[in-house]
Amino acid sequence: MATTSPPASTDLGINHIIADPGVILPFVLNNALHVVGALAILIIGFWLAGRADFLVNRALRHSKHVDEMLRGFFSSIARYFVLTIVVLAVLSQFGIQTTSLVAVIGAASLAIGLALQGTLSNLAAGVMLLIFRPFRIGHAVTVGGNTGTVRSLSLFWTEVVTDSNTQIIIPNGSVWGQPIRNMTTYTQPVTTAQLRVPVPTGWGLNDACTRIKDITVATPKVQAAPAPSVLLDRGGTDNGIQIVITFAPDGDSTGSIKNDILRAIDEQMEKPGRQQRAA
Missing domain, CATH: 2.30.30.60 (SH3 type barrels.)
Structure with missing residues (x-):
């Protein structure tokens, strides 16, 4: 059986295109213009995407209600939105119809959204939490x-x-x-305690208030803020003058603080007697 050789017209056509610059040159120039245009769109598009990221981030930085993570989220959305438009423009530059592509992307996004609706609800809730704080x-x-x-x-x-x-x-x-x-938004009120003591014998009112306040301030576990206060009042069975000591205890230490204050006052009252016995 005789074998048939490929048609000679194919080889002649290819050789004709290669040998004839008038045929191949418009093809090369046309595609080169498309490539150059696509590269220009990509360069400008990436620059615009970076600027969009920067401008959105800078605009949201002035808001006290927008978290740093949320600024990055919105700036990334702006950047990818610009990049999506750039990709569609590059495809159009090569003559690809983007209308059907956009429809396919939309349908795919809808399907993904339905499949991940629980995750997307968590994302939306996270955005709301970061905004309203x-x-x-x-x-x-x-x-x-x-x-x-x-x-x-x-x-x-x-x-x-x-x-x-x-x-x-x-x-x-x-x-x-x-x-x-x-439980942290509003400051809890500071717990204070009171101790009433009679005016020590032999102490003047002003001297007693000054000395007892110094004793209270120097007592361990008494908070510096609010500062302890010493005031005069009447009370007791004889309605006599009493010194009212108000202080803020550190934790559950009110009983030990009162014990230390009374012990220190008693020691102060005994000092003159000790000095006389020593003389």
């Missing part, structure tokens, strides 16, 4: 039925550490959708 790092809170100290807050979850040093990761959807109790 119902609590901050280090606050003692009750969120999602859990009580502890906030260790970190991300776009998807909140980390709480309990008093027993147990880590709890709570999805932001559960945090934002339930009541939040913050």
